Amino acid sequence: MGILANIFTWWNGATIGTALWSKRNGSRVGEDYEGNVYFQGGKGIDGNPRRWVMYKGSNDASRVPAEWHGWLHHTFEEAPESALPPPRIWEKEFTPNLTGTPQAYRPSGAIEKGGKRQSATGDYEAWTPDAG
Incomplete structure (x- = not known):
């Protein structure tokens, strides 16, 4: 399904039409x-x-590094x-979402981690309308 996926789907990367249009109408x-590629x-x-x-790969805007994001949005020319x-020593490496x-982060009660939540400690009291 490789060629058909490239023709009709946009979420797995650029469609063939977009790739051809980019090469014809844009400069790398x-x-x-x-x-x-920008x-x-x-x-x-x-x-x-x-x-x-x-x-390259799936279309996910969080995969665009900050410096290229600034260029895409005309922050700098x-x-x-x-x-x-040059990067500062305190700057962290870019990580995508x-x-x-x-x-991905999954807390201890998440279904992917077994779905077992910690038992209640007794310090919580549910609200009721009669408690007024």
Whole structure:
């Protein structure tokens, strides 16, 4: 189903139509360390150049690093590869949103962790309308 998936689905990456349109109407600006490719071409309704990303793998906006997000939204004009200052020692490495993946956080009462919640400690009293 590889070719059919590329023709008709957008959630597994770019469709064939989008990929062809990007190569024809845009110029490649750069690539991030995850393999996402960034393009620019044409003018938007606001007069700014149109910018977009072709994801490597699933389409998930949280996979766009902060520096490329700033470029996509015209926070700065230069591509991040040439315009960013060196990283500070206190900056953390970029991590994508892990929601919906096996690495997502699951508290002890989550179904994926067995669904067993801790027993109540007795310090909670339910509200009733008669308690007024």
